[in-house]
Amino acid sequence: xxxxxxxxxxxxxxxxxxxxxxxxxxxxxxxxxxxxxxxxxxxxxxxxxxxxxxxxxxxxxxxxxxxxxxxxxxxxxxxxxxxxxxxxxxxxxxxxxxxxxxxxxxxxxxxxxxxxxxxxxxxxxxxxxxxxxxxxxxxxxxxxxxxxxxxxxxxxxxxxxxxxxxxxxxxxxxxxxxxxxxxxxxxxxxxxxxxxxxxxxxxxxxxxxxxxxxxxxxxxxxxxxxxxxxxxxxxxxxxxxxxxxxxxxxxxxxxxxxxxxxxxxxxxxxxxxxxxxxxx
Numbered sequence: 001x002x003x004x005x006x007x008x009x010x011x012x013x014x015x016x017x018x019x020x021x022x023x024x025x026x027x028x029x030x031x032x033x034x035x036x037x038x039x040x041x042x043x044x045x046x047x048x049x050x051x052x053x054x055x056x057x058x059x060x061x062x063x064x065x066x067x068x069x070x071x072x073x074x075x076x077x078x079x080x081x082x083x084x085x086x087x088x089x090x091x092x093x094x095x096x097x098x099x100x101x102x103x104x105x106x107x108x109x110x111x112x113x114x115x116x117x118x119x120x121x122x123x124x125x126x127x128x129x130x131x132x133x134x135x136x137x138x139x140x141x142x143x144x145x146x147x148x149x150x151x152x153x154x155x156x157x158x159x160x161x162x163x164x165x166x167x168x169x170x171x172x173x174x175x176x177x178x179x180x181x182x183x184x185x186x187x188x189x190x191x192x193x194x195x196x197x198x199x200x201x202x203x204x205x206x207x208x209x210x211x212x213x214x215x216x217x218x219x220x221x222x223x224x225x226x227x228x229x230x231x232x233x234x235x236x237x238x239x240x241x242x243x244x245x246x247x248x249x250x251x252x253x254x255x256x257x258x259x260x261x262x263x264x265x266x267x268x269x270x271x272x273x274x275x276x277x278x279x280x
Contacts, residue, residue, distance in 0.1 A: 041071050041090065046078035046272065047192040051199040053112075054078055054192070055105040055273040059154065059246060061092065063100025069093040075103055075270040079123050081188025081195070081214070084207060085132045087125030087142070088188065091269035094251045102250040104154060105273055111243040112150075113277040118203050118216035122148055122249060123271040124184035129174070138208050140174045144268035145252035145261060146183035148217055149228045150244040156230030157248055158239055161223040164259055172260045181223060182252060183215040184268045190214065203276060214274075219243075247273055 046054035054076075058064075061072035075092040082088050095101045112120055126143040130136050149157035160181040166173045176185045189195060190202050190212030197212050204211030218224070225236030251268050253261045 041074035041077045044077035044090070046076065047196075047274075051276060052192075052202050053107060053110075053275045053278040055107055055247065055275070057106035057108050058103075059106050060102075060104040061100075062098075062102070063095045064092075069269065072103060075272060076105055077272070078192045079188070079214075079272040079274055080191045080193060081123060081212070081271065082125075082127075082191070083189050083195075084128050084136075084138075084187050084213075087127045087269070088123075088191075088271045089125075091125050091271050093267050093269045094249075096251055096263070096266035097254060101254040102248055103270060104246050104248050106246050107275065107278045109245075110278040110280050111152075111245050112247075112275040113243040113279050114219045114240060115277045117218060118205070118276065119219050120247070120273055120275040121203065121205060121212075121214040121216045122146065122183035122247075122273050123188050123190070123214040125188065125269045125271055126184060127187050139177070141176050141185065141187065142265075143174060143176065143179065144184045144265045145179055145259070146215075146268050146270075147250045147252045147255045148183050148215075149231075149248045149250075150219075150239060150246065151228075151230075151235070151248070152239070152245045154246055154248075156235055157228040158225050158231035158236050159228040160217060160221060161226035162252070162256070164256075169258075170260050172262055172265065181217075181221075183217075183249065184252075186213050186215050188213040188271060190274075199276075202274065243279070249273075 046056045058076045064072035072092045080090040126141045129140045149159040151157040162181040166178040179185045202212040205216045207213030
């Protein structure tokens, strides 16, 4: 929810305490007369090569208007994280429901190949809340959960069987440890322009200890293939052996409708996707 983030940056109070500044920011979200952020996404180019291959192909984005945060090119123009305590504004905002709640990206006709460890990382724009220094316990995040699936034909998809593990499954928590195998959970330090990082740093998602952040996915994960529309053992095996062509990213509640995600956390913002290995 980029308007919320923009206001937080202006007000310099993004804590989760529900204080006056945060309430004011949320109230302004509903003001339809607030000016839209104008993004230069159309002129930006994603990084590729050196072992970091950013998805650069917009395949499907039903909610795309080409304007501001509804410009889907912002999800395919590179990754521009803003660190532990700020969310990127170079993003495409998904709808909370309907066809506009998903986006499909690709890699200029190439296929993401299986590799060792994390195969690709999905970048949203979450950020830690609370004190903005090392005394922060890093256990509270402004997050907007995403479900990630991959495939080769834009019809059949395999996912990672995401699970919300809060002991109270009916209450939303901003503790990232409860959101297993979702994206939109980990803040992003990697910025191809201002903080390019080494390949090893980019594919280390532990942002607290120097990694690039984002949420990583491994095709060899034991949970891969246990979810997804049209995913069967044949497709799972094919993807794990030969890779995938497309990635589908969806607002989590559109797939798992029982998740306790309120309206403040229901419109994820896509910054980009980076893969470790891509072949023509």
